[in-house]
Amino acid sequence: MRQDGRSNSQLRAVKITRNYIKHAEGSVLIEVGDTKVICTASVEERVPPFKKDSGEGWVTAEYSMLPRATGVRNSRDISKLRLNGRSQEIQRLIGRSLRTVIDLKLLGERTITVDCDVIQADGGTRTASITGSYVALLDACRKLKDDGLISRMPVIGFVAATSVGIVKGEEMLDLCYAEDSNAGVDMNVVMSDNGEFIEIQATGEKTCFGRKQLDSLLSLAQSGIEELIRVQKEALNN
Amino acid sequence: MRQDGRSNSQLRAVKITRNYIKHAEGSVLIEVGDTKVICTASVEERVPPFKKDSGEGWVTAEYSMLPRATGVRNSRDISKLRLNGRSQEIQRLIGRSLRTVIDLKLLGERTITVDCDVIQADGGTRTASITGSYVALLDACRKLKDDGLISRMPVIGFVAATSVGIVKGEEMLDLCYAEDSNAGVDMNVVMSDNGEFIEIQATGEKTCFGRKQLDSLLSLAQSGIEELIRVQKEALNN
């Protein structure tokens, strides 16, 4: 049994609260165990230069942690005048993941910026950000449709993500921070609701890993993501 | 009657939730109407250079808004590589206000950094930040005392703040964003529980103001702050 009483193949409690920030076109608070992320989707009627006059829109993401989202206070990016390398990597991942389920033509020449701000971190912040921001993004698109700005929903599938890893020889789903710190192999998996992969980032932090371990971890991730997509659907139906 | 049904001398609903972020030594979510700020107080066992070997500690503050805390998305400071001028001004005010009620000698050579992150803005974010961060600061000091790191509480009074202003000729307490935008005179008042002023920032945004108007506004502020200190005390007793 794991430190919080879960079995190895069990997700932490997941809760998605929609319309969390009144100003945003879409917004959720996603809680995965003690990890809490505010995801807002903001629509702007302009596109970056490389999409100008393309008839297509753009979806991009920014990720950040509040200074005291973690056990030790981190100084803000602005006080160091540089964007944290880890944040940069994560926000590129979130943007790529969301764009795979958006038809940019149907979106039209506008930009949706998804902001993922971690207010409390306990492992799995990047995957929680993806899972939560998908719902915020969908709500923003619904609003565009309700407002008559687009005629068809540009969202063409579901996307959710989780982490898996090998901790002291055990394959585990949805690592909390303490588990993640001890993981020999650590993997973030992003999947669509068609059961296929959008992104796999597998890292042998302490040890290498073979094809067999990769396979079991992917199966574990898949079962978790199916569950997460059920939670997304439920949230969207309320 | 005001747009949200309040009388001119009425505060918005105020709610202070303590222990909001599990990692921080002190933390609250303060809600003043639709304005919501997460305030964390982080203790670090070091002081800035100008306090080295002084036997005294330091209290400082940082203030920021999530990009979509407002009606229109604001780009992050880091994407412009400069700290917003308004944020800079506000965090200096918060720090000064909190330091007036802290005995830095009793705190000892350590720093408490208060982070005020506005997750939803509807006017009065700076005064809500002061009112909320006082509670977070006090909780952090209590923890220091409980942990045996200090022997006496370094907090020597209460501090709370509110805004007042003249909107279309009416003197009003605790302006929401719509009122604030139309205010001819705008004033932020910080007071101690001894009924005296810690800071007054009065600005004639559209019109000048005389001694008489100043006087009524200060009275209005005083009544509001007395109420806010009652809310702080209540929160701290739970």
Place this chain on the structure above:
Amino acid sequence: MRQDGRSNSQLRAVKITRNYIKHAEGSVLIEVGDTKVICTASVEERVPPFKKDSGEGWVTAEYSMLPRATGVRNSRDISKLRLNGRSQEIQRLIGRSLRTVIDLKLLGERTITVDCDVIQADGGTRTASITGSYVALLDACRKLKDDGLISRMPVIGFVAATSVGIVKGEEMLDLCYAEDSNAGVDMNVVMSDNGEFIEIQATGEKTCFGRKQLDSLLSLAQSGIEELIRVQKEALNN
């Protein structure tokens, strides 16, 4: 008697030298005791984005100190890659103060940037900057009118500023640096020539203050500012 022989209600010697920098549309050297600030007003035929096509102009200010304007050398902002927080706060105050006496419609779609560069500091640099830059601004407007670019003067009143404070129990006008460092209460007051307030920034640096102290300090400030406006008028008549 104060350290420089003044009475508590006496300003330091004030001298305003117009046309100090030959290139600027308006420029003065203002000396208030040993505090010396060069204020230039530069006209540019363009407006910031938020004033585009509004028919209105803009007035903004920048404030800085030469590295050795002070007792100890300060490194330049550029060497730290960040604008000093205090400078930021001050330049926002100068800009707000000047805008209250300018009719932006009469100015037309152009920007006047006022630069206040402190070459020697001895307390009261922000209030000297306001008092001096008003004269530079007025000269720049006169030049616009003389050049036929505007038909009516957009300046609709006078603005000047001074500091007051409580030093070792004594209420004093126009604090020099040594007095300011020992002030328990410190206040910057900006007034118009109609005898009303434009901005009040009152800070209990070491002690709180009550309504009564506030009142006497404001009276002291008012008498000083009346005198400063006389000096401005005299300078403008030469």
Place this chain on the structure above:
Amino acid sequence: MRQDGRSNSQLRAVKITRNYIKHAEGSVLIEVGDTKVICTASVEERVPPFKKDSGEGWVTAEYSMLPRATGVRNSRDISKLRLNGRSQEIQRLIGRSLRTVIDLKLLGERTITVDCDVIQADGGTRTASITGSYVALLDACRKLKDDGLISRMPVIGFVAATSVGIVKGEEMLDLCYAEDSNAGVDMNVVMSDNGEFIEIQATGEKTCFGRKQLDSLLSLAQSGIEELIRVQKEALNN
């Protein structure tokens, strides 16, 4: 047949020139087809703060492209005052990959910084950087041993990397730029000489991918990396 005449499972010509920069402790020019990267390994007798007094050393990497390494000139990071997000991501990957084959205890309290500067880019710059910098790192370690600074080699295995992808339905090894731009699925694989994975980054750029495709791509990558390790060994024996 591919545009450059290769079969789908064929690497481009790989050439590793050791001792390319006379000043560096280790340095190579690695050429993979038209992709050319200078990798230098620099030894410094100090460690980052988090390794201080740990008895362990550190290996880190920096990655950059010359402005005209690509078809269109890219402005330098310094002219935008921010490190390119893609570079940041890549240099984190290079550093992680190299650290998996270094015993930091045997290295002792010193830092090896690997600089990968792409002088000509034609796809696969990050994997070429890993493959090349491994050789530079090993040469730097040999020099440490030859100079008597360490007694045992801290390098505990080989590491090399390549890319694989699905281009117009074909699974291909070692994509050049034109292929990479058209890839539906794109994967960077880092492996050790024990036949296990160090890192897998698989991205469905245009389409999702299933377990079966993942498996064939990993096999393709594995065969390529085995070949690359042979090239490394040969280079190191000259």
Place this chain on the structure above:
Amino acid sequence: MRQDGRSNSQLRAVKITRNYIKHAEGSVLIEVGDTKVICTASVEERVPPFKKDSGEGWVTAEYSMLPRATGVRNSRDISKLRLNGRSQEIQRLIGRSLRTVIDLKLLGERTITVDCDVIQADGGTRTASITGSYVALLDACRKLKDDGLISRMPVIGFVAATSVGIVKGEEMLDLCYAEDSNAGVDMNVVMSDNGEFIEIQATGEKTCFGRKQLDSLLSLAQSGIEELIRVQKEALNN
């Protein structure tokens, strides 16, 4: 005759006012025609890392222009987050020039930072900065000696500088801005009082130049610099 009535071999009026800024160890206002520069020399009891424990001190310079020192307002370096390239080049030249006449051993382990702030520019600001800052530097050294911090003056010669150029075929000394803008060849010359060169920067802005022209320009510069050193000596004797 030149536009300001001078002959080709005549300097503009030069005036050096010592003790211009009360806080600095040495300070002058140097006026060369309409070019006005404040030069301060600040002593700090520490040295840069590369001089630590060397027994030697350091002399360095910073150069900047007030935004409206010129005909058109220049935005401040901090608003562009980068030090102006021309300023950088000039301050390196000033520092090098001053160091040639300072015995760093006699100075002892302390730093003198010379700040040259141009308050009004009309050509020749870099050479006026060198000529003026020499006097400020000497005054700072005298103060060190008077205060008993050093036993012997570390200044081992005089240094002054001027510009020469070829304007519409005429060789001219000490170019004002209008002449400088039209110069085909432009030269800044720094000399010691021993009649030798410290630095020559000759640029064919519009045309190349031969050995003969170089020779006459150097003679012209030499006569000007001899005059400038007389002015320095006179200022130092008052």
Place this chain on the structure above:
Amino acid sequence: MRQDGRSNSQLRAVKITRNYIKHAEGSVLIEVGDTKVICTASVEERVPPFKKDSGEGWVTAEYSMLPRATGVRNSRDISKLRLNGRSQEIQRLIGRSLRTVIDLKLLGERTITVDCDVIQADGGTRTASITGSYVALLDACRKLKDDGLISRMPVIGFVAATSVGIVKGEEMLDLCYAEDSNAGVDMNVVMSDNGEFIEIQATGEKTCFGRKQLDSLLSLAQSGIEELIRVQKEALNN
């Protein structure tokens, strides 16, 4: 005899390899002894603001060193967030030098950016950059002409550069790093093929210098540059 066996008036071996980077319109690797610089010339169909609608083009340069081009690793500009002062100075020199031999009207409204990236440094990197980038620039112009974008070559002469100096009393041509570090007088000379000077930068690093030394050094430089122009011509004929 010098440490590498050369006579005092002898250049190091010079090698210019054209078409070194396949993407650039013009590119060379220039090797002067152990100094190696990649020079690329990139054509862009736009001009900086100050050339807009002027009918003229622009030529500009950027200069940088790879971190380990030198004996000790230098951190990258981006990690310090500021462009190295020496690089700034050098790239301004390269740009000025190249512009003297380009007819900007014949170039038309386009920009050629020359990037000089030093991959290995052993003294004389700035003069090697000028000599090499001239060839890259010329190749880029030839390409413009071949592509029919311009009708006449805008290059109106040759430009090359070398360093000379006085090392332990000996006048020497083309200093390597070890010689440069010991030079009392150090001079960079840029000349045209008409035997005239474009730029002279002479610095008395350790000692002043007189007219006679200047003259001999200039003769030495001239003979070296004539040789360098022969090498350029030969390279361009292959």
